Amino acid sequence: MKAIVLTKFGGPEGFELQDVAVPEVGIGELLVRVMATAINPLDYQIRRGDYPEHVPLPAITGHDVSGVVEKVGPGVADFKVGDEVFYTPRIFDPRGGSYAEYNVVPEALVTHKPVNLSHEEAASTTLVGGTAWEALVTRAKLLPAESLLVHGGAGGVGSIAVQMAKAMGATVYTTCLPRDLGFVRELGADHAIDFTSKDYTDEIASLTGSKGLNVVLDTIGGMTLSQSPHVLGDGGRVVTLVDLATPQNLLAAWGVNAEYHFVFTRQNRGKLQALKTLLESGRVRPVIGARFSLAQIPEAHTALERHEVDGKPLQGKVVISVS
Numbered sequence: 001m002k003a004i005v006l007t008k009f010g011g012p013e014g015f016e017l018q019d020v021a022v023p024e025v026g027i028g029e030l031l032v033r034v035m036a037t038a039i040n041p042l043d044y045q046i047r048r049g050d051y052p053e054h055v056p057l058p059a060i061t062g063h064d065v066s067g068v069v070e071k072v073g074p075g076v077a078d079f080k081v082g083d084e085v086f087y088t089p090r091i092f093d094p095r096g097g098s099y100a101e102y103n104v105v106p107e108a109l110v111t112h113k114p115v116n117l118s119h120e121e122a123a124s125t126t127l128v129g130g131t132a133w134e135a136l137v138t139r140a141k142l143l144p145a146e147s148l149l150v151h152g153g154a155g156g157v158g159s160i161a162v163q164m165a166k167a168m169g170a171t172v173y174t175t176c177l178p179r180d181l182g183f184v185r186e187l188g189a190d191h192a193i194d195f196t197s198k199d200y201t202d203e204i205a206s207l208t209g210s211k212g213l214n215v216v217l218d219t220i221g222g223m224t225l226s227q228s229p230h231v232l233g234d235g236g237r238v239v240t241l242v243d244l245a246t247p248q249n250l251l252a253a254w255g256v257n258a259e260y261h262f263v264f265t266r267q268n269r270g271k272l273q274a275l276k277t278l279l280e281s282g283r284v285r286p287v288i289g290a291r292f293s294l295a296q297i298p299e300a301h302t303a304l305e306r307h308e309v310d311g312k313p314l315q316g317k318v319v320i321s322v323s
Contacts (some may be wrong), residue, residue, distance in 0.1 A: 009057070108225045149204065
């Protein structure tokens with residue numbers, strides 16, 4: 001099979017298109033012909049060498065799959081050859097991720113693809129959708145009529161989180177660049193804040209009458225952990241997806257009894273089935289900002305890291321057509 005193989009850590013030039021063996025399917029596993037995959041910040045973090053102890057080289061990486069079941073292993077109960085499925089492969093799986101024509105995955109991580117989506121659309125939602133669900137539902141326990149700030153509402157996770165929170169009945173605030181204000185409002189954001197021209201803490205204080213918000217979702221890093229207490233009401237929750245090496249002062253968190261959650265997404269079928277329901281109902285829609293081929297994965301990484309494609313702003317996900 002064709003696969004994009006990471007041969008060295010660093011820039012996108014570390015990827016090579018190679019012919020490699022199709023992985024063997026084991027007990028309780030599916031062999032899936034990958035029709036489409038997508039690019040995430042996790043992918044370029046792995047590529048540049050952020051997790052070398054977990055990724056022995058050479059490696060096939062990638063963390064989104066929409067495809068067709070090619071073969072089922074012994075003990076598989078819920079899928080058959082020909083089924084269309086979508087999922088996030090096991091992260092750091094030594095047998096390889098989604099940058100290939102085939103992938104082997106435990107059946108417990110897989111569900112049937114939403115019937116109303118193309119493979120590219122479905123692949124664009126798996127990791128970001130599962131992450132948004134874990135952040136908002138599992139960890140923050142966001143409730144209807146609560147309020148939420150999404151940092152980076154135009155990004156991959158942010159664009160799904162804005163829609164998911166609105167589907168849950170929340171009031172959604174989001175920060176973004178001025179070019180993305182209209183875009184995030186189209187996704188359902190009630191209040192879009194240009195963080196380059198306004199202090200978002202002051203803006204939220206004004207919009208809420210200084211009562212603050214229930215939840216902050218951080219997808220961008222920076223000083224958001226130390227700043228979040230200034231926009232939270234009492235008992236507010238902060239969920240961050242960003243691993244930060246720089247210490248931050250959380251003293252202000254005591255004043256609002258803040259609760260912090262640090263999320264590295266976990267895969268399971270339950271989250272995917274919930275996401276599938278939202279996607280098939282139209283309450284959450286995929287947001288695709290750019291499309292590339294399997295051989296163009298180096299260029300796709302560059303586009304995501306620069307947040308632009310052909311000189312134009314990137315909004316939403318970068319997807320890869322594989323088959």
